[in-house]
Amino acid sequence: MTLEYLQNYWWLLIAILGALLVFLLFVQGGQSMLLGTSPVRRDLIINSMGRKWELTFTTLVTFGGAFFASFPLFYSTSFGGAYWLWVLILFSFIVQAVSYEFRKKQGNVYGTKTYDIFLFINGCVGCILLGVAVAMFFFGAQFTVTRTNLLDSGSPVISQWVSSHGFEAIFNWRNLVLGFAVLFLARMQAAIYMMNNITDDPKFFANLKRKAFINGAVFVVFFLWFLGILLTAWGYTVIPDAFGTQTVEITPYKYFYNFCEVWQAGIMLLLGVALVLYGWARSCFAKKYTQGIWFTGSGTFLVVVSLFCVAGFNNTPFYPSLIDPASSLTIRNASSSEFTLTAMSYVSIVIPFVLAYIAYVWYSMDKKKLTPGELETTSHKY
Amino acid sequence: MTVVDWSRWQFALTAIYHWLFVPLTLGLSLIVAIMESLYLKSKSEKWLAATKFWMTLFGINFAIGVATGIILEFEFGTNWSNYSWFVGDIFGAPLAIEGLVAFFMESTFVAVMFFGWNKVSPRFHLAATWLTWLGASISALWILVANAWMQYPTGMEFDPAQMRNVMDNFWELFSGIAINKYMHAVFSGWALSGVFVIGVSAWFLLKKRNEGFAVRSIKVGGWLGLVGLLLTMWTGDGSAVEVTKHQPMKLAAMEGLYHGGYSQGIVAAGLVNPSKTWNNDEDEYLFDITVPYGLSILAKHNLNAYVPGISDIVNGIDVNENGDTINTVSYAERIRLGKLAHESLRAYDQARAAHDEAGMNKAVAELKENYQFFGYGYFDSVDEAIPPVGVTFYSFRIMVILGSYFLLYFLVALFAVYRKDWLQKQNWLQWIAIISVPFMWLCSEAGWCVAEVGRQPWTVQDLLPTKAAISEISSASVITTFWLFALIFTVLLVAEVSIMLRQISKYSKTNLEIDNAH
Incomplete structure (x- = not known):
């Protein structure tokens, strides 16, 4: 395996982990629906989401770990640079992790409502800011990478970022369009997931249907908006030279061309969008249909993989620098060494096994659906 | 204080909080798995009740451990970005493997453990409980391998073109230091959980509620704790030998x-x-x-x-x-050679820009000679290369003295619990068992202080000092996030302790003595 092959392979794995993460954000979507619902409904939503939250959380951790291991220059540049963006994402996940377990426990000091607000915050902030973080793969950021800084004892940091350290990315409207698209996608999927996961409550089912419809419609608006921006945006094309340096050129309609030239990504995008729309429409309009989550879920997965593909493949820097194009991160210059990528590739053989046991556990646990009655009898609930 | 100090404080704060919860996860998961096995073997509901009780406390603790853990992982990027580039090629791998191989296992099966009682078969449930323990323990392995590597960097070489270290031998990550460190940390988790279980059970005895349950729990916790502590001492001894070899300054x-x-x-x-x-x-x-x-x-x-x-x-x-x-090489000389290494790297870079192959080769040869002292090149005086002595000295004594005390603690607990109906009457002993609990945490945290303060000023021993490992952010930003983290961790810790105490008190009022075995 050549280094190039390994870099492509790992970018694809990152894409797959990212796509799984976006699909699993339905947990956050559910949390974002908590405020303004009756206590009984809230319990039901939380107990439905609560049996999956660890999976989303673990995927986020693994996504971070895998990104670190395979593209450490990204980890170094983005996390240390867009400091506030990442710290706010982290905060929202700290308060999430405890809230499920603590919310109904006696002695939780701050009361159920506080923990529900924590979950709500994570639901909204987590989705929007992760969307913002991904949007930066296309719309770039203001940073420089100067490796020789390492030899400057007074100021040895190689990655430098504008002094707003992430706030500029959060308040960039193009990034926010994707952020809101992710939020409403997650909300739509949460509704469709609960239609599948909760049974014995026809009124709630009807309510979920309405939620799926509205959130899905808003998602479609934001997503098409994002797609419009993306397909008309300029991007960089990187031309590497023999001495390991790179020339970077501006290409109009870069991502549109990428979808055409990396045609597999184009097909995944179209197929993914079709699956999401099908799952959404059938969930909203068929009378008792509960399997929509599998269509919207796999559609979401394909769309996100395709977005990562056009962000990183076809000589495209996946982290464009707006102030110094030559500093832009590509899957070539940001990656780990051939040795590490090879070692990690052997480890990646476990991924199918991990997915298999997750699927098996999911199947075993979801075989019996959640009912409102169960919450009164079960020994462990949130 | 500079941004380096604040970044260190923030990382220390997160690590200290994280380590409040992790050792309990490592040990309590094993205790729960043992108890559930005893339940399946004996079919006695009293073991089921015990399993469920300790599992509840496990769950309360688990969530907050996870929350602080994710922060640590991401702080390598947010606050130590230079570090992430300089050694990310080696250090990132164990973190990724931890997520893929261990953390998924832990978090998938923990959900079965909590919610699967009526959804999966008893055998599958037991397997899930053991897999939760296994996941947690493997997770610790990768994290401690990563930590040990920073203290004894091996299996890599420096790539001057990219100005970073790259891995050239994966298996060297499993050095003697790493294995010792791993075992020391995991076994100390068993000991800590043993103390926790005995302390909580002693409270039941004091309240004269569920005494049979308490005695059963003390037996399991006592044995596991004793074995854990003896193994902790043994691996601690091994650690001292490794530190002498590789980090004599520590x-x-x-x-x-x-x-x-x-x-x-x-x-x-x-x-x-x-x-x-x-x-x-x-x-x-x-x-x-x-x-x-x-x-x-x-x-x-x-x-x-x-x-x-x-x-x-x-x-x-x-x-x-x-x-x-x-x-050996004096520190003044190391600083000189470190600066020479920096010069060689600069010469390499200039030769490379000029496409001067001969110059590049010459610079690389010089760099290789002195690279082992590369990190010293960042220092201007020898004083910068000496760790804080006071904290390291006192932490070490706190750890050893308390560790020895807890050996006595387990011996007395086991002796007392096997004397028929004796411990139930010794209120003073029960009180001691309860009051001792927080000291076990102090002992455990002190151990980490020795390891982490004692290795200063290095993030990567001899190669990258803390002050060159940071991100380019203002100290105002890090001060703000430090206090935000301190606030939120403390708020959550208060809730956790309060919930635990309430759960213990609640269970002391329900009957855990149901027995359907006969």
Whole structure:
């Protein structure tokens, strides 16, 4: 395996982990629906989401770990640079992790409502800011990478970022369009997931249907908006030279061309969008249909993989620098060494096994659906 | 304080909080798995009740451990971005493997453990409980491998073109230091959980509720804790030998030892002199009670061995196994050679820009010669290369003294619990068992202080000092996030402790003595 092959392979794995993460954000979507619902409904939503939250959380951790291991220059540049963006994402996940377990426990000091607000915050902030973080793969950021800084004892940091350290990315409207698209996608999927996961409550089912419809419609608006921006945006094309340096050129309609030239990504995008729309429409309009989550879920997965593909493949820097194009991160210059990528590739053989046991556990646990009655009898609930 | 200090404080804060919860996860998951196995074997509901009780406490603790863990992982990027680039090629791998191989296992099966009672078969449920424990333990393995690697960097070489280290041997990550560290940490988790289980059970005895349950739990917790503590001591001894070999400066700081010698004694109790430095003539200790030969035995398993002190190491003096005095590289020389390494790397970079192949080769050859001291090139004076002695010295003593106390604790607990109906009447002993619990946490955290303060000023031993490992952010930003983290962690810790106490109190009022075995 050549280094190039390994870099492509790992970018694809990152894409797959990212796509799984976006699909699993339905947990956050559910949390974002908590405020303004009756206590009984809230319990039901939380107990439905609560049996999956660890999976989303673990995927986020693994996504971070895998990104670190395979593209450490990204980890170094983005996390240390867009400091506030990442710290706010982290905060929202700290308060999430405890809230499920603590919310109904006696002695939780701050009361159920506080923990529900924590979950709500994570639901909204987590989705929007992760969307913002991904949007930066296309719309770039203001940073420089100067490796020789390492030899400057007074100021040895190689990655430098504008002094707003992430706030500029959060308040960039193009990034926010994707952020809101992710939020409403997650909300739509949460509704469709609960239609599948909760049974014995026809009124709630009807309510979920309405939620799926509205959130899905808003998602479609934001997503098409994002797609419009993306397909008309300029991007960089990187031309590497023999001495390991790179020339970077501006290409109009870069991502549109990428979808055409990396045609597999184009097909995944179209197929993914079709699956999401099908799952959404059938969930909203068929009378008792509960399997929509599998269509919207796999559609979401394909769309996100395709977005990562056009962000990183076809000589495209996946982290464009707006102030110094030559500093832009590509899957070539940001990656780990051939040795590490090879070692990690052997480890990646476990991924199918991990997915298999997750699927098996999911199947075993979801075989019996959640009912409102169960919450009164079960020994462990949130 | 500078941004380096604040970044260190923030990382220390997160790590200290994280380690409040992790050892309990490591040990309690095992205790729960043992109890559930006993339930399946005996079919006795009383074991089921015990399993469920400890599982509830496990769950409360687990969530907050996870929350603090994710912060640590991401802080390598947010606050130590230079580090992430400089050694990310090696350090990132164990973190990724931890997520893929271990954390998924833990978090997938923990959900079955909590919610699967009526959804999956009893055998599958038991398997899930064991897999939760296994996941947690494998997770710890990768994290401690990563930590040990920073203290003993191996299996890599420097790539001057990219200005970073790249891995060239994966298996070297599993060094003696790594294996020792892993076992030391995991077994200490067993001991800590043993103390926790005994303490909580003693409270039940004190309240005269569910005494049978308490006695059963003390037996499981006592045995596991005793085994865990003995293994912790054994691996602690191994760690001391490894530290002597690879981080002699840390060992000297642990002892507050400036001028070493043969048959070196160990300070059992004492106060270090805060105004002592490596190059003044003041006394090392304000007062000390020394056990003869102690340090030579601890460090080299040899009564008469020579152990160097801080000043000896700085001046480059040591004694080899044959007893001959040898010259090692003095710290002043290391700084000089480190700066030379920086110069060679700069020369390489310039030659590369000029496409001067011969110049590149020459620079690389020079760089290789001095690369082992690369990190010293960031220092202007020897003082910068010496760890804080006071914190390391006192933490080490707190750990050892409390650790020894807890050996006695387990022995007494087991002795007492096997005397029929005796412990139930000894209120004073129950009180001691309860009051001792927080000291076990102190002991465990003190161990980490020794390991992490004692290795300063290095993030990667000899190669990258803390001050060159940071991100380019303002100290105002890090101060803000430090206090935000401190606030939120404390708020959550208060809730966690309060919920635990309430759960314990609630369960003390329900009957855990149902027995359907006969």
